[in-house]
Amino acid sequence: MDEQALLGLNPNADARYRQRAMAYFEQLKESQDAWEVCAEALAKGIYNDDHVKFFCFQVLEHQIKFRHAGLSAVQQQLIRETLMKWLQCQLMNAQPEKPFIRNKAAQVFALTFIMEYLTLWPKFFFDILSLVGLNPHGVDVYLRTLMAIDAEVVDRDILHTPEETRRNTLIKDTMREQCIPSLVESWFQILQTYQQSHPELTCQCLEVVGAYVSWIDLNLIANDRFVNLLLSQMSVEELREEACDCLFEIVNKGMDPVDKTKLLVGCCCRFLFLLFLYPQEEDVDFLAKFSRLVNGMGQSLVLSWTKLAKAGNVKDAAETLQAVEAKVPLLLQLLVHEDDDISANIVGFCYEYLHVLKQLPQLTDQQKTNIEAIMLAVMKKLTYDDEYNFENEGEDEAMFVEYRKQLKMLLDRLAQVSPELLLEAVRRVFTNTMQTWQTAPFMEVEVAIRLLYMLGEALPASHGAHFSGDTAKTSALQDMMRTLVSCGVSSYQHTSVSLEFFETVVRYDKFFIVEPQHIPNVLMAFLDQRGLRHNSPKVRSRVAYLFSRFIKTLHKHMNAFIEDILTRIQDLLELAPPENGFLALLTSDDQLFMFEAAGVLIVNGESPVERKQALMRSLLTPLMDAFQRPSRGSSFMRINKQTVKQCGCTEVYRDCLQTFLPALSCPVQRGVLRSSVRSFLHRMIICLEEEVLPFIPAASEHMLKDCEAKDLQEFIPLISQITAKFKRQVSPFLQQIFMPLVLAIFEVLARPAEDNDQAAALEKQMLRRSYFSFIQTIAGSGMNEVMANQGAENIERVVFTIIQGAVDFPDPIAQKTCFIILSRLVELWGGKDGMVGFPDFIYKHIVPACFLAPLKPTFDLSDAQTVLTLSECAVTLKMIHLKRGPEFIQFLQQEYLPSLQVSPEISQELCQVLQQPDVKVLKNYIKVRVCLFYPRYTVGSLLLLLHFSKL
Structure with missing residues (x-):
């Protein structure tokens, strides 16, 4: 190897050496056989420098990923031998390689596996397992390789081509048949062997089990010996977080509801004594994992109960519900935990449990007690803590706001289960707090008012949300509102309380229609230092908006x-700003x-x-x-x-x-x-x-001067509004402004921009959409003369841009609009009495557009907007047939479809469907047949189309 070039791999090397190293890397990558020196260096352990080893693996990685098919059988065998010899060296080394080298090696092993497992190296795993045995260094590489394979073959966050997806499916199927039981056995041995001596290997193995359990036979994992081992590791401090994650993946595995219940009930019984110890733990990271696990167990049980209940399986459903109820005490401990992350992780189970209670015909006393306990927990957790920074909200504050949204979901569900209990609980908390608001901490006062505010959305109207009915029998909400506006709490000196007061007043502005005598006091609160003149700019700003809303609703009473x-x-x-130097x-x-x-x-x-x-x-x-x-x-x-x-x-x-x-x-x-x-x-x-x-023409003239894309994009809706509202009244003005506006748009779209200027590209895309929407408004407004009177050359130029938008631009929203326009123009001008020359334009340009648009690689049938575009293609074709009749059918059969190499059978079939009176028949036909017209579409695309056609 070029030793001078290798010097440039050192991070401290100067630019000249680094540049030489890069050139050498490119040379080795592109050479037919020069890369083999890297394979030799790895197999023989020639170099001790970590950067050189990493470099050699990178060269090898490039050959496997991009040039594997072009390698000779001898070279492919060389790669396999190199990897196994390198792995053998690891078994004999006293110290393992650095983690970044082991990770790169695992990637190379995984890439080789993907390329060769189905053909050249079916014994990949058996060869590795027989070599590494239980050697800790070898086991480490084996586990890293498994995770690298998962990333390449299974990970759903990575986009794959259809060919890669088919290959990955075949790999998993083959693994299930040939080696998964052996892999699972190796995992059990690793977990059992290393849980005390090498906890880091045990954690790696737990991660592997969690990753693979989603697609292998669950019975290989969900059995007594495996689960007992995992549960024992829940009590080992170094292992319990990863054990939690692994159990979570097992719990989330889809399976028969009865079997799932048996698994979870048996699993829980064996470590029930541990469950009630964990909430007292101080390790919040572990408890967050633990609450996530309990949440997964609870939600899985609820799902099983739902399936069993729907199937009428009363006995098993009752047993499953009993298992759900057994988790509720733990749910409550975690929900009320002082750490919000731990609490947030259990909200999903809590929400689903309440949904179960909502469906039961009658609640037991214990279930009613559970509901009240959840209410109290939610009310407690809604409360701000002392550390919340109201003046400079950061990431922690934003996270609490999101957490509050989750709690609101629980409150809404509680209202559905037992509105009476919720109303009474909130009323009790609110009344007690308002009686002592002068001495209560701000967070207690704020949450009491917040609960009143939240009731407005949680409770149905029949419970007084709109203050309707006999005012002599005032609702609980009305009583609380009366207390809120009369107890003086609006004077509380904290921004959160001030904001919550005004938000609630406006939320329940209908209250003041029932009891208008309170309007003067609330108006004063808006107008003085409690509201618009508050010392907090944040409060003043929000109150300005709320004051406007309050006035809009109650102006008749003012x-x-x-x-x-x-x-x-x-x-x-x-x-003008104040003259005293202060800000407005x-x-x-x-x-x-x-x-x-x-x-x-x-x-x-x-x-x-x-x-x-x-x-x-x-x-x-x-x-x-x-x-x-x-x-x-x-x-x-x-x-x-x-x-x-x-x-x-x-x-x-x-x-x-x-x-x-x-x-x-x-x-x-x-x-x-x-x-x-x-x-x-x-x-x-x-x-x-x-x-x-009278003011519009002059305004338009000014606005079209020296336009930017954004100016035009914002101006077009104004013209569209005028067109839609006044129609023929503005026809002369529209005829006058049409081409100046269109030409201004063309000029802006034609301006050059940097290739990587995403902002400019987005502005042009949005302007193009606005332009097409404008043409759609004109075409659909019944003012045929606006476009028709622009002259043949201008009309042709405009319509060509519509054809271009329908076919060439990878923007399904714009494409859909363009086909709507084309259909409308065919309707206006495509008949026997239509515009001269337009029928020729239909056959030369509009018909091809309907067939060429789906040929584009960017025409993505997995996108719903694209499917809608396809429907508009069908509508356009149908409109052409309505206007041109048999002439169009003859053109398709004798000229156009043969030019596309469409078989006579399909051509005849299409033309028969075109002649059906219901356009839905044509839409559905094209959605299905498009896969046959264009073979690049897969069966998956066809299934998606069938799904969308049902919407």
Whole structure:
């Protein structure tokens, strides 16, 4: 070997040597036989340097992975001999190789196995086992090799080609027939031999058993001697985490429900005495594994019970339910554990257990006790701890938020099982806490209000969620809401309590329709230091949004407070920052909600029209003044459509439009201004209706200047909204703007971009989708003249882009849209009285598109959107037949299908289906027949298509 080049393998070597080493590596990889020096070095143990050994294995790996088929029989035999000689050397070494070398060796062994097990080396495992025996160094390599094989052959997270999948299936089938019993026996011997002397080998072996148990005969593992051995290792500190994982995989193995119950009942009985010791452990890592195991056992038992109950097997179902109930005390200990990871791991079993109880005709006293215990556990675990950082939430805080979502699922399920018990439990906790909120810790106050909030989604309406019925017999929810808004807890000085108070008030805003006398007090809480003027920006921001929602729901009950509210929030609507040097209380985004709330109050109030107009002008004039300053312009107002004209505010909003539109030509903050004006126009289309139309042409002209992809992508929905709403009213405008808009899109899509610029590629993809959606809106709006009057050359250019989108772009969403457009154009222009020359276009381009699109390698029939695209292909073909009749059938049979080498039988079959009146027949036919038309599709694709066709 090139000793100078090998010097470059040292991590500390200089760049010149490293470059020479890389060149040498490439030379050895590509040579027909130079790599054999690496095989010799490994077989004879010539080098002691770890980096050189690793290098030699890399060279060997490349030959096996990429050039194995081209190797001669002698060279293939050389690889096998090299590996076995290297392994033999390991048995004699006093010290094992470094882990990274053993891992690389295992990968090479695994690759050789995959290439040769079915043909050249059927005794692969027997040769290795006979060589290594129980030598610890050899066993280590053997176990690593098994895990490397699992990664290549079994691991579902690795994508494989259809050919690789078929090969892997054949490998597993052959292993099951020939060697799995021997492998299992070797695992048992390893587990038994090394559990005290070499716990690391035992852990490796447990990992192997857990990996392989999913696809081998479970009876080889789930038997007395194996399970007893695994259970004994649950009490060995060095082994118990891996033993837990291994047992978890065994428990999760699919099997007959009666057998599963027997396994789990027998398994549990033999180590039941251990189960109640573990929750007192301080080793949280182990307990997390243990709770995951118990969760798997519980869920498996529930699944068995469900199958047995559905089958009417009363006796076995009762025994299985008894086994489930036996785990509940342990479930409760783990659920309430102070470590949230341990608790979270048992939530699945808890949820399934409650689902079982929900299905029982009657609950026993013990089951009712279990339900109450789960409720108390959930309420306790919902509570924040002292370490939660509310001002700077990080990863730990995010994890607790997700954990709370899991607990909410349990609360919802508890409500389904026993709403009365849940309601009473929450009421008890809430009432007790509200009586002493002044002295209670914040986490107790917050969780009490949180429970009230969560009841709104957990309880059905019949339990008072909407505060309906006889108000003399107030519901528990109504009592709690009355307590919440009157006990003074809104003054509690903690952000979590403040936020929960306002969230709950808005969650139950219908309460104030029943008892409107509480509105003034709650309004004051919103408006003073408890809400919009709170010292926490987080609280102020959220309250601004909640205040807007509160006003929207209850505006009919606020007529007496409108001018007082507007006066109190006037400073919050100012766009200029305070002159005292402090930051504004609300951000510009938060101010949007305040403007919205103010507008709703004005428009829906009972003041005379003149007063409403004056209030609205007073509200918006500062906004328009600020907009005219170059640095402003991102705030606008959202308003209620139904009443804007009635309140006399149309003129005010026209004035706003006249003020805002000139800003589109301003070069400063152009993106922000365009986005703001665009959003304002969207809302004015709803509010002002046809009175907005005179402003659209000028706005469009400005927005089409110097466009980026994102600008156009956001502008197209505005034009689509106008088209869909006003239709023929805007036909002249659409005819005028159609080609400028299309050409602007073409120009942006044609701009060059870096090959690896994913952001630019995504922007273009989204713009292309928007473009096709725009054409679909035009074609489907009944305004045939918009496209028809663009001139033959422009029409042809546009329609060609639709053909291109249907066939060439690997984007099934866009492809589906394009076929919808083509079908519509055939309907409009493809008949005898249609557009001149369009029938020729149909036969030359649209028909081929329907058949060529599925030929593309990117046309992935395992994707649901692609299957929908295939359906639209069928609809397009059907539309062509409706418009062209027998002429189309003759074209297919005599010209087009023969050009695709389609057999006359299938051609005739397709044409017969095309002539069926129901298009569903054609859709289903094509979904199935596509696999025969295009042999690259597998049986798996066909099965997926059959599945989707049933949806």
